[in-house]
Amino acid sequence: MSWDEIVNHKPALERFRRSVDRNRLASTYLFVGPEGIGKRTFALKLSEALLCEQNPESQLQPCGACPSCQQIRAQTHPDLILISKPKDKAFIPVETFIGDKEHRRQVGLCHDIGLKPFRGGRKIAIIDDADFLNQEGANSLLKTLEEPPPNSVLILIGTSEQRQLSTIVSRSQVVRFEALTNPQVLSILERTSLVESDEVPLETLAQSSEGSVSRALKLSDPETLEFRRILFSQLAGLDPGQNNFSKTVIGFIDGAGKDSAKKRERTVLAGDFSISFYRHWYMNLSGAQQDDARVDLSINPYVEDAIGTWEDEINVGAMVAAQCIERTIEMQGQVLRFAGSANVIDTWLRDLGRICRGKFVEA
Numbered sequence: 464m465s466w467d468e469i470v471n472h473k474p475a476l477e478r479f480r481r482s483v484d485r486n487r488l489a490s491t492y493l494f495v496g497p498e499g500i501g502k503r504t505f506a507l508k509l510s511e512a513l514l515c516e517q518n519p520e521s522q523l524q525p526c527g528a529c530p531s532c533q534q535i536r537a538q539t540h541p542d543l544i545l546i547s548k549p550k551d552k553a554f555i556p557v558e559t560f561i562g563d564k565e566h567r568r569q570v571g572l573c574h575d576i577g578l579k580p581f582r583g584g585r586k587i588a589i590i591d592d593a594d595f596l597n598q599e600g601a602n603s604l605l606k607t608l609e610e611p612p613p614n615s616v617l618i619l620i621g622t623s624e625q626r627q628l629s630t631i632v633s634r635s636q637v638v639r640f641e642a643l644t645n646p647q648v649l650s651i652l653e654r655t656s657l658v659e660s661d662e663v664p665l666e667t668l669a670q671s672s673e674g675s676v677s678r679a680l681k682l683s684d685p686e687t688l689e690f691r692r693i694l695f696s697q698l699a700g701l702d703p704g705q706n707n708f709s710k711t712v713i714g715f716i717d718g719a720g721k722d723s724a725k726k727r728e729r730t731v732l733a734g735d736f737s738i739s740f741y742r743h744w745y746m747n748l749s750g751a752q753q754d755d756a757r758v759d760l761s762i763n764p765y766v767e768d769a770i771g772t773w774e775d776e777i778n779v780g781a782m783v784a785a786q787c788i789e790r791t792i793e794m795q796g797q798v799l800r801f802a803g804s805a806n807v808i809d810t811w812l813r814d815l816g817r818i819c820r821g822k823f824v825e826a
């Protein structure tokens with residue numbers, strides 16, 4: 464894959480080209496942007512370019528054929544450290560960074576990144592899921608961030624700056640990545656075989672992706688797509704706490720099977736869908752310019768229903784939508800930190816109903 468196939472991230476590439484050109488590459492970067500838009504792919508391509516043994520670093524253009532490029536692609540390069548949150552954990556364990564109690568600072572990322580590069584060049588570490596760094600994990604990294612080993616590059620990847628601990632942000636160069644457009648998602652789906660089933664047309668997936676490939680992939684499951692439709696029509700009725708709707712949501716979550724990580728994923732997804740709904744509602748009422756290439760036009764009929772039912776003033780409606788988003792993010796946080804329960808879902812849906820009836824939650 465060449466840089467040309469990494470769509471939509473030219474500004475970030477240009478920034479790295481300038482830094483490399485001036486020999487001013489930073490030691491720590493924080494990549495932020497919505498999930499599923501290619502931040503990790505970009506980080507891997509950048510690593511390939513920095514470690515390529517054929518083309519000089521100043522070109523920032525990996526040859527794709529030398530042993531180093533090949534090893535990056537196979538993710539077996541000895542100078543590339545890849546970290547992500549284990550599926551069954553709520554956070555990236557501190558042991559990943561500094562080893563367990565018996566081997567403190569003798570193994571783990573902070574130790575490994577300080578070793579002499581095996582193939583010459585540099586050591587590069589990519590920490591995916593940086594949203595799931597807890598205080599302990601972040602603290603264990605601070606020494607490495609403050610005194611980075613020469614020629615090392617650390618890339619943290621998260622969804623937003625706000626979700627990172629300030630100790631990390633203040634020691635990083637922040638690089639922002641924009642969501643893709645829905646047509647760009649479609650072209651990625653068309654030229655890759657990421658979507659295995661053909662039950663849902665790729666156009667439908669792209670249209671509802673809101674610029675995220677991973678969102679499109681999740682929607683390729685017809686059960687998920689159908690749940691999303693039911694959820695939207697319930698939210699449009701302004702009282703999702705009613706009629707035992709929590710049973711429907713819990714049924715969808717339990718449909719993931721016994722695996723608690725998969726259940727948690729579905730709970731967060733139900734939250735993400737709700738946030739999309741309220742965001743469209745908010746944009747509609749606040750008169751914000753909608754970028755048709757990035758919004759999900761299929762949500763609009765439900766949002767129009769909600770607004771049609773809404774009797775209060777328009778600016779109150781926008782405030783309600785904003786509060787519902789906040790309450791949903793709170794629910795997702797609870798589920799990610801403490802695992803979900805029927806109770807969490809039930810209270811969340813009831814609160815959405817209360818907010819829609821004008822009973823604001825105190826900030």
Ligand SMILES: [Zn+2]
Binds near residue numbers: 514515516529531532
């Ligand atoms: Zn190469």
